[in-house]
Amino acid sequence: MRGRVCLxxxxxxxxxxxxxxxxxxxxxxxxxVARDRSRGEAARAEIAREPGGGQAELLVxxxxxxxxxxxxxxxxxxxxxxxxxxxxxxxxxxxxxxxTVDGLEMQFAVNHMAPFLLTRLLLPLLRxxxxxxxVVTASQVEAxxxxxxxxxxxxxxxxxxxxxxxxxLANVLFTYELARRLTGTGVTANCLxxxxxxxxxxxxxxGQRRAVGRLxxxxxxxxxxxxxxTTLRLASDPALEGVSGRYFRPEGEAxxxxxxxxxxxxxxxxxxxxxxxxxxxxLADPLDPIA
Ligand SMILES: NC(=O)c1ccc[n+]([C@@H]2O[C@H](COP(=O)([O-])OP(=O)(O)OC[C@H]3O[C@@H](n4cnc5c(N)ncnc54)[C@H](OP(=O)(O)O)[C@@H]3O)[C@@H](O)[C@H]2O)c1
Numbered sequence: 160m161r162g163r164v165c166l167x168x169x170x171x172x173x174x175x176x177x178x179x180x181x182x183x184x185x186x187x188x189x190x191x192v193a194r195d196r197s198r199g200e201a202a203r204a205e206i207a208r209e210p211g212g213g214q215a216e217l218l219v220x221x222x223x224x225x226x227x228x229x230x231x232x233x234x235x236x237x238x239x240x241x242x243x244x245x246x247x248x249x250x251x252x253x254x255x256x257x258x259t260v261d262g263l264e265m266q267f268a269v270n271h272m273a274p275f276l277l278t279r280l281l282l283p284l285l286r287x288x289x290x291x292x293x294v295v296t297a298s299q300v301e302a303x304x305x306x307x308x309x310x311x312x313x314x315x316x317x318x319x320x321x322x323x324x325x326x327x328l329a330n331v332l333f334t335y336e337l338a339r340r341l342t343g344t345g346v347t348a349n350c351l352x353x354x355x356x357x358x359x360x361x362x363x364x365x366g367q368r369r370a371v372g373r374l375x376x377x378x379x380x381x382x383x384x385x386x387x388x389t390t391l392r393l394a395s396d397p398a399l400e401g402v403s404g405r406y407f408r409p410e411g412e413a414x415x416x417x418x419x420x421x422x423x424x425x426x427x428x429x430x431x432x433x434x435x436x437x438x439x440x441x442l443a444d445p446l447d448p449i450a
Contacts, residue, residue: 163244167191167192168249177383178246191206192219199217203216203217228276228277246394252319252361264311267329286345290346290400292347293347294349294351296390297331313325332419339425348404349403356381
């Protein structure tokens, strides 16, 4: 990965942090994106000491804000003439329904809209850097997800896991539609389930980080380094050059749920997401709908 520039969201902890570390060890120049400067800087400083000749830098952005996403993309463009790998890894499961500054439900915004909008904003750079890869961290729980087309923001009915499953199904639908729209551009898009991994995500949702962490540990769920393996493979494996629109698990390529493979739902989610963009997209790649 020497000479390759990679961006990882949610790099302050868990799978994202280990993904950033793995890429630096492979010699890449890695932009870690974190919402909290001190947690992000702690991760960056630790990862920068890894052997392998890579570099780690930090950009701070709260992915729940569309304005912050625009500023993040602008900062990336300003500092990097090339971007070869974009990894959408950040996610959150708030226990109570939360609303973002843009008026969207938090999980829908961070887990789905942020990958959608950031991709659109960085696509011109990715295209100019082709061959380039977009990697979306979904989850096997996509198979339990349903898109509530009439209540996408969970205004009428919010359950933390219902919104999470919806957002993870959205990750897969988005990846497939994106891959279709990127055909022939030299930019690929794939998504993955990383395994069931001992990280903050579930502990934060259950509300007792330490106790749940100890339990997961005792149950011997693999740690974040194991969880980063599939993401690292999709980001770097030469055998996957040109492979696009696929779903992977730690064991290898797999079939995602029938709901995720519905082309009508893929197109519909794209259109609805576009309508939910609240910021000007002047610099974004239009990716016009394919007739
Ligand atoms: N762990 C599992 O078993 C599992 C299974 C399937 C899929 N996944 C997926 O794996 C990915 C990584 O999750 P993880 O398990 O590694 O959990 P994690 O340790 O909680 O990591 C999530 C990351 O997202 C960041 N984040 C959350 N909200 C953000 C925001 N508004 N702006 C910027 N960053 C934000 C967090 O930042 P802070 O450090 O500031 O909180 C953290 O770095 C997620 O997409 C998750 O859905 C995980």
